[in-house]
Amino acid sequence: MLRKIIFAATLVAGTALAGMPPASAAAPAVPKGFLLHDREVAADQAKKDEPADAENVWWASAKAGERFAADPCAHSAVAAAQRKDPKVGQAGRTAARTAYFEVEGEIETIEQVILYSSERAARSALQQFRAGVQKCRQSEGWKNGSFNRSLARVSLGDEAWKSSARAYEDGRPVTGDDVVIARRANAVTVYLASASAKPAARSHTQQLAHTRQMLAKICQIAACAS
Template sequence: MLISLVLAAAVSIPHGFLLYEKAAAVKDDNPETSWSVSGRKTAPLVVDPCERPKLGQAGRTAARTIVYTAVPDYSKSEQVVLYASEAAARKAMNDLRAAATACRTSGYRYAVASLALGDEAVTVSGQSYQGGKPAIGGERAVVARRANALLLYTRAGEWSKPAKADYREQVKDARRMLAKVCRVARCEMSRS
């Protein structure tokens, strides 16, 4: 019984653990901004090219998601997803890479590139195109994996052509979370 309680505690993500939770808890009377916080294990990945409902769902044990939205078109999000094993988290990361590479519509494209963070990481850009040239509107994300955890940080807004500087805040946030995610992830197992 004690072992099951310890395992149950190990797969939860406590309130207040995510970086944006403090800001999300502050009452904001501005009708043009809002925060949403969810502990739903089945929440879609905040980086979900072509909105594939099963992307990154297999093997999940917990998830915590925070989304900030500002009218007319800015948003940012933070998500930590725990998986039953490192292999399941690795598969979710590989599936995300494949989805970003495969998802192309006539006016919106995704690009994915490797990034040196955690056990593995990528940048993902979604960008509007008009007449073959970058148009206004897109999203920039950093997705990092440490052991059995995925960390996702996004920004969306009136972007133009993708640039390295577009990921500055997401990389900074991912680094901060990577420094503490082992409190909830099974990092010691990934080192053996």
């Protein structure tokens, strides 16, 4: 009788353990070295024993809650950092990695990969950005100046958009950004570069190329169906 009780207890314990995830299962993450610009980040970090180049520096953040790289209502990364509403693309995040290139204290380039808890949450992030663009597409002009942001669909991944923001003074563009945002499964990628020239057909050439490179390998960390 005792033998039967021990066998039954062992069977129940084994069934319970079978339903548990493996102890080695890791939480979702964007690994260090996964970004296209992580090589530049690593090279700058390796210069610890050399005088820091304060004018040109690459650095990265692994914070899951890092601000969404593209701000629908700001004309530059600096202006975006000054805004107090970082809610775009925050809900449902599980991991993120962001690389920045800073020149003389101003952010010139941003690469960001974000993982969400589901494809639905990732879609929602892009919807929030698009809704923000619709709201702030063309702000009220100020004396001798104005701001606008464009938005156009791109055939990449499961969904992608390109956008240009510009602040104008006396009819001339003085600051802004060109950005490509894409989604594949539960992952979102953002490639942004500051810009001051009038938007043109080739404005997003580099961002589109980088987006294609990242989407080609994003399923290594994203929950792609196949």
